[in-house]
Amino acid sequence: MSHHSSPSIYTGPIAHSSHLRPPCKATERIFLWRGTNSTPPSTIDNPVIRHIANLANRASLRDTGSYGAGLQKFHLFCNIFSIPESNCLPASFELLHSFVLWAYLSAVRAWHIAQGWPLPLSDSHQDRINWSLRGLENLQGGRRKPLRPPITLAMLTALKATLILSDPFDACVWAMASCAFFGMMHFSEVSVASRMAFLLSKHLTRADAFFGMDLRGNPYARLDLPSAKTARAGETQSVFLNEQGDLCPLAALRNMAQIVPVVGHDPLFSWRDSRGDIHPMAKTCAIEW
8 A cells, every 4th residue: 555364253342242252153153152141941951961952953054154144243233223132132023123124034033043042033023024024125126136224333333343453354344344434435346256356457456545635734545446336437536535533444444554464456455364365355255254
């Protein structure tokens, strides 16, 4: 950038750091992340029977990684809306109905079952949620992708609280989120579809980022997008960023440059794995992190 760890393991605090959500792989979250309430017994009080039940519990689901990603979204949702820990597991109909308007509910349902709680929704509650989902589907009309809720400062603050900014992956995620928000950029403009999809002619590099001072002596950063959705073919578009307090994109860029030092033609938003290899941040990795 000029002057002018593995993503599958989460090691930072989620929705208020506690022993309830230890650092673990996404595939382990629905089994290792717990609530504050005591789980009702589901077997007789015998260690052998409990062990068999635990083995059966873990073998009941195949794609636990996607459930882990959904569970992380649920806790982030609870953090944004200040839901007490005691209300997360078991979750009320009101909480689940609110969350399903935001994201998919299957991960939270699986979490309840894996932790030994009854199904969180009655048939009548499920009917009410399905009614809301049909309404949302009707609102979307012919859209191929569902509508997404707008990102707010509260969400950005909650996201930052879940990250360890000294970690290369987290530092990159935070820089992307802050720059996309304050630069009013599409997330696809700060990410790539896959590691092999990175193109110098299309994606931001460290050489496309500049720091400077305006006429009043205020610091700013300029990102020259080689390709933007609002620019004509072959034209670059400059995005200007200024200081924004605790959520500052300038500080996020400087931190990423320090944690993940690269050369000019490397991807701007990149992270370094445990072997020292540089990776451009793929959109799916950042979202499912």
